[in-house]
Amino acid sequence: MAQLLLLRGAKQLLTLRGPNGVRRGASLSDLGIIEDGSVLIQDGRIISVGPTRRIENLKETKDAVEIPVNGAVVMPGFADPAIHVSLWERPSLPGAVARRKKSLNFYHESLTLVRSCLQHGTLNAEFKVCSDPISYSADVAALRQLLAIGSNPVAMVRTLRLQSSGVDEANLVGFAAQLGKLRRGKLAHFIELAVDHAAPPLNTVLKLLSEAGLPLNLTWAGGSIELLRRLLQLAQPRAVFCSSELQPAESALLARSSSIVVFSPCKDLLEERENPSAKKFAAADGAIALGSGYHSKDAPIFSMQMVVALAVLRLRLSVEQAISAATINAAHAMGRGAEVGSIEVGKRADLLVLNLSDYREMPRRIGVNQVAMALRDGNFVINRKRAKASAP
Numbered sequence: 017m018a019q020l021l022l023l024r025g026a027k028q029l030l031t032l033r034g035p036n037g038v039r040r041g042a043s044l045s046d047l048g049i050i051e052d053g054s055v056l057i058q059d060g061r062i063i064s065v066g067p068t069r070r071i072e073n074l075k076e077t078k079d080a081v082e083i084p085v086n087g088a089v090v091m092p093g094f095a096d097p098a099i100h101v102s103l104w105e106r107p108s109l110p111g112a113v114a115r116r117k118k119s120l121n122f123y124h125e126s127l128t129l130v131r132s133c134l135q136h137g138t139l140n141a142e143f144k145v146c147s148d149p150i151s152y153s154a155d156v157a158a159l160r161q162l163l164a165i166g167s168n169p170v171a172m173v174r175t176l177r178l179q180s181s182g183v184d185e186a187n188l189v190g191f192a193a194q195l196g197k198l199r200r201g202k203l204a205h206f207i208e209l210a211v212d213h214a215a216p217p218l219n220t221v222l223k224l225l226s227e228a229g230l231p232l233n234l235t236w237a238g239g240s241i242e243l244l245r246r247l248l249q250l251a252q253p254r255a256v257f258c259s260s261e262l263q264p265a266e267s268a269l270l271a272r273s274s275s276i277v278v279f280s281p282c283k284d285l286l287e288e289r290e291n292p293s294a295k296k297f298a299a300a301d302g303a304i305a306l307g308s309g310y311h312s313k314d315a316p317i318f319s320m321q322m323v324v325a326l327a328v329l330r331l332r333l334s335v336e337q338a339i340s341a342a343t344i345n346a347a348h349a350m351g352r353g354a355e356v357g358s359i360e361v362g363k364r365a366d367l368l369v370l371n372l373s374d375y376r377e378m379p380r381r382i383g384v385n386q387v388a389m390a391l392r393d394g395n396f397v398i399n400r401k402r403a404k405a406s407a408p
Contacts, residue, residue: 020080021057021365021394025068026090027373029053032340032358033065038276038348041301045336047375048358055090056080057365060393065359085389089375091339092358093139093366093390094320095346098257098280098307100144100177101126103158104151106313116154123161129310129318130170134397136319137387139366140357141170142307142350144208146177152194159203169397171366173350175206175233180221195228205351208257210235211247222250231351233257234275241265248273255305255349260284260331262293271302276349279341280309281326282317294331305345306338321378321386328379335376365394369401 031048032039039046054071056064064071071077103122105115117125126143133141145158155176162174176198198204207230209221225232234247235257244266247253255276261284262270270277279294298304306327310318317323320342327338347357356366369389372378378386390398 022080025086030091038303089370095140097349142173144177208233271300283309283315306341325379325382
């Protein structure tokens with residue numbers, strides 16, 4: 017018999033229902049709010065969303081297990097497209113030698129991080145593997161450990177992140193061999209190229225990356241506008257990861273592109289960046305997403321609630337824009353927007369119940385974990401309220 021679950025009576029149900037694809041312009045601010053809303057779930061998928069009065073009158077509802085969420089905010093689970101991990105441990109003291117971690121230690125550290133992300137409402141996350149010293153074999157080993165973790169308790173997307181200065185003619189042969197391992201072992205979903213100011217011959221590198229058969233993303237640290245234009249044309253990345261210090265010409269070019277630009281306000285805060293170009297980018301109808309930018313040394317913050325708060329307080333996005341950028345657009349940046357990121361019929365039931373009576377309070381409660389309950393694929397993974405289910 018099909019399992020039916022009813023989340024009943026949310027004070028505010030943030031559906032984020034809207035056009036297919038990435039949200040831009042006015043749609044970025046439309047959370048599709050239903051006052052006194054309910055969600056009906058069957059076998060981990062959403063089968064009906066709407067006002068409680070309508071949902072409770074559906075014939076399917078009489079067979080559903082009921083979870084009351086009265087007075088709470090219900091929203092899609094957060095998606096984090098910017099978590100960085102490495103098998104190499106960067107030394108704390110200048111001049112010290114980097115140390116390679118044991119694979120088992122890396123596995124347990126990564127699993128602990130995944131569980132911590134879950135506790136703060138991240139239900140889908142992209143883990144990017146990048147060795148500080150260039151070591152493709154270490155990256156492959158790290159990706160294998162992440163594959164072993166899989167998608168429990170958080171659905172994971174795996175990415176190999178490369179520094180463009182480390183990909184040169186001298187090591188292309190070894191690099192090509194590692195890409196073959198990625199393809200055969202299905203170790204990665206994306207490749208991300210972090211572009212240095214002194215970029216190598218792009219045609220050679222991009223051709224090699226394309227042969228891996230994986231979608232390509234970019235990290236852009238600023239530089240020549242012509243280089244950025246060329247990269248967008250040649251790579252056609254799904255996502256471009258930037259700091260909030262975009263120059264006007266860079267922002268305008270990216271806003272006109274099909275790429276989703278991902279900002280990490282926590283990382284910007286720790287690196288003392290002040291330029292709020294994200295607001296101008298969103299106003300120019302750019303496709304904007306948010307990520308934590310987590311790195312164990314540089315930016316050890318993984319809470320997407322904190323990311324939303326800082327996007328409002330420092331990047332000057334509206335609360336609505338920040339929530340959309342941390343859910344549906346972040347899911348699209350990870351290639352998962354068709355499955356998660358909004359509460360719509362047919363999508364996976366990845367949902368959060370927050371200890372808030374109004375979503376606009378989220379930035380005012382900075383530093384407080386508001387997650388009361390979380391469901392992944394319609395199953396409880398967090399239940400801090402000890403909610404009692406009512407039998408049909």
